[in-house]
Amino acid sequence: xxxxxxxxxxxxxxxxxxxxxxxxxxxxxxxxxxxxxxxxxxxxxxxxxxxxxxxxxxxxxxxxxxxxxxxxxxxxxxxxxxxx
Amino acid sequence: xxxxxxxxxxxxxxxxxxxxxxxxxxxxxxxxxxxxxxxxxxxxxxxxxxxxxxxxxxxxxxxxxxxxxxxxxxxxxxxxxxxxxxxxxxxxxxxxxxxxxxxxxxxxxxxxxxxxxxxxxxxxxxxxxxxxxxxxxxxxxxxxxxxxxxxxxxxxxxxxxxxxxxxxxxxxxxxxxxxxxxxxxxxxxxxxxxxxxxxxxxxxxxxxxxxxxxxxxxxxx
Numbered sequence: 268x269x270x271x272x273x274x275x276x277x278x279x280x281x282x283x284x285x286x287x288x289x290x291x292x293x294x295x296x297x298x299x300x301x302x303x304x305x306x307x308x309x310x311x312x313x314x315x316x317x318x319x320x321x322x323x324x325x326x327x328x329x330x331x332x333x334x335x336x337x338x339x340x341x342x343x344x345x346x347x348x349x350x351x
Numbered sequence: 352x353x354x355x356x357x358x359x360x361x362x363x364x365x366x367x368x369x370x371x372x373x374x375x376x377x378x379x380x381x382x383x384x385x386x387x388x389x390x391x392x393x394x395x396x397x398x399x400x401x402x403x404x405x406x407x408x409x410x411x412x413x414x415x416x417x418x419x420x421x422x423x424x425x426x427x428x429x430x431x432x433x434x435x436x437x438x439x440x441x442x443x444x445x446x447x448x449x450x451x452x453x454x455x456x457x458x459x460x461x462x463x464x465x466x467x468x469x470x471x472x473x474x475x476x477x478x479x480x481x482x483x484x485x486x487x488x489x490x491x492x493x494x495x496x497x498x499x500x501x502x503x504x505x506x507x508x509x510x511x512x513x514x515x516x517x518x519x520x521x522x523x524x525x526x527x528x529x530x531x532x533x534x535x536x537x538x539x540x541x542x543x544x545x546x547x548x549x550x551x552x553x554x555x556x557x558x559x560x561x562x563x564x565x566x567x568x569x570x571x572x
Binding site for chain 1: 411412415419447448453454455457458459460461462500502503504527
């Protein structure tokens with residue numbers, strides 16, 4: 268059975284205020300970093316999953332993202348998948 | 352209503368379950384029963400409270416993991432039967448995560464954990480959760496949350512307004528919630544979610560009794 272490494276990125280939707288990102292942006296500017304126009308914080312989730320068929324694995328990951336990893340009311344997600 | 356029993360759900364990380372039970376039993380003489388989150392047998396209870404706290408450590412998102420507990424799975428039929436469900440603070444977050452109420456709750460605008468008393472306008476009488484029959488349309492309840500900023504898209508907000516589903520609004524918005532929303536009901540009115548803690552306002556000795564009506568309304572049919 269093949270194994271796949273999946274990296275899921277979950278981000279607040281652009282329309283949703285990210286106060287943690289704003290605070291980190293403010294600290295970045297205080298550190299002396301110039302030119303920062305925007306800073307938003309998301310999550311990265313790493314999954315290793317077994318399967319014989321990449322499409323079936325993608326279906327499982329889609330379900331996990333849609334139902335658990337992200338709350339699609341406020342968050343978007345995308346993922347990369349690599350066969351190990 | 353002698354045998355009327357309110358189920359108080361206990362998740363790992365719940366910390367207001369005993370407050371709710373004490374307020375119901377001690378202040379209102381309403382029988383309660385703790386329901387462990389792995390139980391799916393809701394036959395013994397006539398109403399349910401999802402209390403505040405940090406279910407499952409608030410991992411991933413507040414309420415996100417609790418949504419998959421056997422008890423929450425069993426809640427669908429309970430709600431459809433018209434029985435009343437009250438979600439307080441983390442309970443409200445669980446109700447939005449599990450789709451019983453629309454929208455989502457996320458980090459307070461100022462990133463602070465806010466612990467304070469807030470003035471609230473009673474907006475809707477849907478479900479009879481609040482006393483807006485007399486002249487007093489404003490109540491004061493404690494809040495204690497870091498992630499209580501209610502968010503929904505504009506279509507959902509319009510639906511909430513048009514269908515009178517907004518139960519409570521902050522008079523002075525503490526957390527950046529859309530439309531100052533502090534609590535909403537479902538369309539049937541039998542599910543209420545709110546960030547303020549009515550169970551912490553049930554005795555004059557601890558600062559007020561504006562929460563009594565909401566807890567008492569659990570025994571409404």
